[in-house]
Amino acid sequence: xxxxxxxxxxxxxxxxxxxxxxxxxxxxxxxxxxxxxxxxxxxxxxxxxxxxxxxxxxxxxxxxxxxxxxxxxxxxxxxxxxxxxxxxxxxxxxxxxxxxxxxxxxxxxxxxxxxxxxxxxxxxxxxxxxxxxxxxxxxxxxxxxxxxxxxxxxxxxxxxxxxxxxxxxxxxxxxxxxxxxxxxxxxxxx
Amino acid sequence: xxxxxxxxxxxxxxxxxxxxxxxxxxxxxxxxxxxxxxxxxxxxxxxxxxxxxxxxxxxxxxxxxxxxxxxxxxxxxxxxxxxxxxxxxxxxxxxxxxxxxxxxxxxxxxxxxxxxxxxxxxxxxxxxxxxxxxxxxxxxxxxxxxxxxxxxxxxxxxxxxxxxxxxxxxxxxxxxxxxxxxxxxxxxxx
DNA sequence: TTCTAACATGTAGCTCTTGACATGTCAACG
DNA sequence: CGTTGACATGTCAAGAGCTACATGTTAGAA
Numbered sequence: 312x313x314x315x316x317x318x319x320x321x322x323x324x325x326x327x328x329x330x331x332x333x334x335x336x337x338x339x340x341x342x343x344x345x346x347x348x349x350x351x352x353x354x355x356x357x358x359x360x361x362x363x364x365x366x367x368x369x370x371x372x373x374x375x376x377x378x379x380x381x382x383x384x385x386x387x388x389x390x391x392x393x394x395x396x397x398x399x400x401x402x403x404x405x406x407x408x409x410x411x412x413x414x415x416x417x418x419x420x421x422x423x424x425x426x427x428x429x430x431x432x433x434x435x436x437x438x439x440x441x442x443x444x445x446x447x448x449x450x451x452x453x454x455x456x457x458x459x460x461x462x463x464x465x466x467x468x469x470x471x472x473x474x475x476x477x478x479x480x481x482x483x484x485x486x487x488x489x490x491x492x493x494x495x496x497x498x499x500x501x
Numbered sequence: 502x503x504x505x506x507x508x509x510x511x512x513x514x515x516x517x518x519x520x521x522x523x524x525x526x527x528x529x530x531x532x533x534x535x536x537x538x539x540x541x542x543x544x545x546x547x548x549x550x551x552x553x554x555x556x557x558x559x560x561x562x563x564x565x566x567x568x569x570x571x572x573x574x575x576x577x578x579x580x581x582x583x584x585x586x587x588x589x590x591x592x593x594x595x596x597x598x599x600x601x602x603x604x605x606x607x608x609x610x611x612x613x614x615x616x617x618x619x620x621x622x623x624x625x626x627x628x629x630x631x632x633x634x635x636x637x638x639x640x641x642x643x644x645x646x647x648x649x650x651x652x653x654x655x656x657x658x659x660x661x662x663x664x665x666x667x668x669x670x671x672x673x674x675x676x677x678x679x680x681x682x683x684x685x686x687x688x689x690x691x
Numbered sequence: 692t693t694c695t696a697a698c699a700t701g702t703a704g705c706t707c708t709t710g711a712c713a714t715g716t717c718a719a720c721g
Numbered sequence: 722c723g724t725t726g727a728c729a730t731g732t733c734a735a736g737a738g739c740t741a742c743a744t745g746t747t748a749g750a751a
Contacts, residue, residue, distance in 0.1 A: 319600075345589045349708085391604060399593070400533060402590045402591070409529070450602040454601055456674075457682050472650065562698055
């Protein structure tokens, strides 16, 4: 039930088409809740049927523009207020890291280097977006600025962690008899 | 296809039952890849049928203990080596934050305070685990120490971000005409 | 001895999500 | 005028994942 609320939020901010939504997702909410167009279009149909959004315009090539209704906004508020947040996180890339010990250390290091490059790309994209967008334009933008700041910090931290982990592995932390990670030089971190 | 590899990894480290796995998940891999027992048991059956794990023991109350086979370990390595990582992240709690602008500022602040408490609880649990476990015992443990360190940093950062966001909202960042988040006092942050 | 809580394994039905398929429009370029 | 690429909307089948249901065991406390 998360996708629908993401859509309600975006369409409450400004009218958009399914196509707009699926592209916009990839640079905003998509960072914490990915969605393909094949999921978005049927959801828009359902939301329309339930009266939570309404088609308020059309454009060339069959383009349909939707907007959140009062009922939709109420549903969004009630979701935030009345349903308990799901604090779980799903992140395959970090699951893989758990398994790195099955690779020889040099391969594990190469693996982390690839991850790092990916995260740097991501961070660069975020930094560019922060610089490019006028975040004062409306409430959704202001709210998004708070969220994207978390993205910036998250990827910065992730890169920092990889550098630390790579150091540990290079020092033999994954090999039996090597130094225990987090206990480098006999002193416990943090 | 991620759960099966998580299981292969854990069962390569030490023999465990489905019950052990479902509990262990909640304090290790479950932090990045949650799984219920209702998903684990059928997956164990499939993995057994495919020869990637094998039942190597039994215990009271119908307890079945499994272990990853050579074929399973090979499958795990090949997953790490040959399949492209999925770098996407799913995190409902942060999706909700995108929507906070639909609530009045005081309610948004209360909302973040609840999130913060949850994350502090989580961080405390991680800190306690780091202190309690002997991370040098085997390779899986050493590898896990790297992963849990990321968890520690992640939740620390998350709490720091909430404090920043709350400050912004308190200063009126979500209200039209208020200060634009990230541009506090006219100076752009980091 | 009886009760309770933790141990232990499973199944069934439903929703969510993905990847592939499918179709058509329009603008710009050569 | 034909081609290409972006725009634009959809469907469908298969698999992943969640909630609830279902069953039985064992240790320890009262």
